[in-house]
Amino acid sequence: MTAHTGERNGPTNRMPRAGPLAGLRVLEFGHVLAGPLCGRRLADFGADVVKVESASRPDLARRLGPYPPGREGDLEASGLYLSANAGKRAIALDLQTESGRAIARLLAARCDVLLENYRPGVLARLGLGYPELAVENPRLIYASLSGFGATGPRARWGAVNAVLQAVSGLQALTGRAGQPSGLANSWADYIGGLHGLFAILAALEQRASTGQGCWLDVSLFEANVASIGAAFYEEPLKGDVPPVPYGCYPCRGEDRWCAISVATTAQWEGLLRALGRPELATDPRYVTAAARAQRADDLDALVVEWTCNRPVDVAVAHLQAEGVPAWPVARIDDLAPPGRVLDGRAFVLQNHPGVGPAGIAGTLATFERTPLAPPPPAPRVGEGGVEVLCDWLGWDEPTATAALAAC
Amino acid sequence: MSAPAREARSVRVLDFGPLVAAYATRLMAEAGAEVLRVDPPPAQPGLSLPPVAEYFHAGKHGITLEPAHPLGRQVLARLLAHSDMVVLGGENAVVQRACEDYSHLVVVSVAGIEPDLDLASAELRLCATSGVLSIAGDPDGPPRLPGGHAALAAAGLQVAAAAYAALVWQRQAGRGQRVTVNLREALQHLLDQVLLRWTLRGERTRRAGNRGGATAISGTFPCRDGFVSIGVDATPAAWERLLAVLRPTGLDRELADPALRQEHARWQHRARVWAVIERWTRERTRDELVAALHEHQLLAAPVLSVADLRTDVQLLARGFLAQQPSTGRTIPRGAILTALGRPHALGPAPWPGRDNRAIYSQLGYDVSTLESLAAQGAI
Numbered sequence: 001m002t003a004h005t006g007e008r009n010g011p012t013n014r015m016p017r018a019g020p021l022a023g024l025r026v027l028e029f030g031h032v033l034a035g036p037l038c039g040r041r042l043a044d045f046g047a048d049v050v051k052v053e054s055a056s057r058p059d060l061a062r063r064l065g066p067y068p069p070g071r072e073g074d075l076e077a078s079g080l081y082l083s084a085n086a087g088k089r090a091i092a093l094d095l096q097t098e099s100g101r102a103i104a105r106l107l108a109a110r111c112d113v114l115l116e117n118y119r120p121g122v123l124a125r126l127g128l129g130y131p132e133l134a135v136e137n138p139r140l141i142y143a144s145l146s147g148f149g150a151t152g153p154r155a156r157w158g159a160v161n162a163v164l165q166a167v168s169g170l171q172a173l174t175g176r177a178g179q180p181s182g183l184a185n186s187w188a189d190y191i192g193g194l195h196g197l198f199a200i201l202a203a204l205e206q207r208a209s210t211g212q213g214c215w216l217d218v219s220l221f222e223a224n225v226a227s228i229g230a231a232f233y234e235e236p237l238k239g240d241v242p243p244v245p246y247g248c249y250p251c252r253g254e255d256r257w258c259a260i261s262v263a264t265t266a267q268w269e270g271l272l273r274a275l276g277r278p279e280l281a282t283d284p285r286y287v288t289a290a291a292r293a294q295r296a297d298d299l300d301a302l303v304v305e306w307t308c309n310r311p312v313d314v315a316v317a318h319l320q321a322e323g324v325p326a327w328p329v330a331r332i333d334d335l336a337p338p339g340r341v342l343d344g345r346a347f348v349l350q351n352h353p354g355v356g357p358a359g360i361a362g363t364l365a366t367f368e369r370t371p372l373a374p375p376p377p378a379p380r381v382g383e384g385g386v387e388v389l390c391d392w393l394g395w396d397e398p399t400a401t402a403a404l405a406a407c
Numbered sequence: 408m409s410a411p412a413r414e415a416r417s418v419r420v421l422d423f424g425p426l427v428a429a430y431a432t433r434l435m436a437e438a439g440a441e442v443l444r445v446d447p448p449p450a451q452p453g454l455s456l457p458p459v460a461e462y463f464h465a466g467k468h469g470i471t472l473e474p475a476h477p478l479g480r481q482v483l484a485r486l487l488a489h490s491d492m493v494v495l496g497g498e499n500a501v502v503q504r505a506c507e508d509y510s511h512l513v514v515v516s517v518a519g520i521e522p523d524l525d526l527a528s529a530e531l532r533l534c535a536t537s538g539v540l541s542i543a544g545d546p547d548g549p550p551r552l553p554g555g556h557a558a559l560a561a562a563g564l565q566v567a568a569a570a571y572a573a574l575v576w577q578r579q580a581g582r583g584q585r586v587t588v589n590l591r592e593a594l595q596h597l598l599d600q601v602l603l604r605w606t607l608r609g610e611r612t613r614r615a616g617n618r619g620g621a622t623a624i625s626g627t628f629p630c631r632d633g634f635v636s637i638g639v640d641a642t643p644a645a646w647e648r649l650l651a652v653l654r655p656t657g658l659d660r661e662l663a664d665p666a667l668r669q670e671h672a673r674w675q676h677r678a679r680v681w682a683v684i685e686r687w688t689r690e691r692t693r694d695e696l697v698a699a700l701h702e703h704q705l706l707a708a709p710v711l712s713v714a715d716l717r718t719d720v721q722l723l724a725r726g727f728l729a730q731q732p733s734t735g736r737t738i739p740r741g742a743i744l745t746a747l748g749r750p751h752a753l754g755p756a757p758w759p760g761r762d763n764r765a766i767y768s769q770l771g772y773d774v775s776t777l778e779s780l781a782a783q784g785a786i
Contacts, residue, residue, distance in 0.1 A: 020576035079603030152724035162620035166636030167708040173554020184542040184619040194564040201571035202438035208578035209416040226742035228555025233458035248549040259535035261528035346595035359606035361599035365569035369584035
């Protein structure tokens, strides 16, 4: 894979960002994933996102890896942190000190969006809650992302991805009866963070006409329940028959699967041709879609008997040639094989200073008039804090340096 | 003194997009946009919609329009002049070309779809080709689709975010632009953790069922009345709290190895630790386990089903649930509605053409003209 080298202007990500949100200022009090990845997307869209950490309490994501071999526990080498915080600047403020909080309040007075994902009430107890900050900055959009929202009997419950996948219904719906199952990434954090992102953008759109900011109370639990909301309506239409066969079928090789969906009679007949069983087209056990749906297990076994002896690409090609919707189940080694240039939309390979090549999330969307730029590397703790104070507050460098040294 | 608040200006969205991405325009409706769902004529009064369409199209208005018809193109022009955004799926060359005459429009192109696929096939294709399926399901079984059409919601979220980023720019710059989001890439984009493990360490992420958390000791465990999810963070202090929870049963003695205070040792021995925890959880109910773990500041929650969620205390307390008027069924109001503090519920999904008269009369068409246009197949 060919890496884009993260360019820097001096020691910080100072270069102007491109995109539809260029000029927007975001102050991020984010940690681990849902909050930071919301901030990452705003940065991708061109916003100037400043991440607040402190040297004594860095983002917990820095301790979660994955790390390059030999760099386990290195706070500047955590893959999770590098992807979720690319494109941002940083400032180190100790919010346990009045001087740190004072600088935070000054920055909040000059930003468009304040994004945080602490437990409800944490920032308010530090004098950084929405009511206080909105006095100085009535245009402020204050987005609070929390596990269960700021109110209700579970407002104080902690939440991580695994817990949210479980409590939101996703595990029950993904697994088989009596065996909940889920996704092996921080799926629930992505869903929560993306809902937070859209809420912020909707509030920005509204502010364009009203001139007013607002407080956004984003519950990751609600976001994840909303993402499976169609299941609340799940009474199939009378006469609707699901596709059969449908699902993933093992092919030759370790963890190789072919996804197949047979929804029409023509596709069923094509499947039978591919399997070398054309005579089953007139078999009364399978002649209608409803009949096939009642014998789904039998048909699955028929398909497995055929797929398990073939490499996935051969099976898929054969099925597609007979008009059967079929696709390989892509693995990461298919999506990012050695030597492939990543396109920068879904994935980008970034050459991070001090870490080397790391595949991170790309910028995804293309904008015709406000094209996006590849994200600069994620900042070190507090990297660029002096420049942030100079840019946002108009201070000179000695003043900014002294102020940061005091907190 | 702050300036008085001004009225919010409503956003109008013409939604020609595919059902697989329609959660995007549902979110816009939750945000207060007037979303016009555009279907080919004729109107189909009372048409029953499949569950995904009922959910994704809630809150929208339904109109019919044939842009390829000469009269339909005239109607389209009037719609475009009074809209802010158009969402398109696939090529849709006629509408794309018409949009070029209106520089104020945000034109959202949803790419990477196969137009003739049914919804179930389209969802399977997206999840297979994006890599999502490779990490969904149990380690000893086939990949499984994320339940509740969650992957379609995720893809729609990505579309909605890009669309509204362009809308924010339009409000400031006074000009629209074209935005493109490929749905397969939209899902693949969520696999950066998988990519990182691959590019940094050469390790391929495997399906983990319900034991796939970021820390060694996190996962779902069976209990007397279902399952409970438990999360123990990577710190030694959290480990000590877990031992304290188990101490009354004596099970803590089976985990007495001091090396287990360190997270890397827990990763190495997690199967053994999980087995001990499971012996504890199987003897207790969900509520007992959650209470005990919370008392020791450990993360825990029950595994809930949709039936559980319909009566969930947290969702009820925050007004997240509503009653569907036509069926009395309990449904979610929407996460954006609650985040924005908007108290109402979305209206039902429209059948095709339900709002033809209401919407087109706003554009100056009288009843007899509408009847003529419908008779000619233009709307």
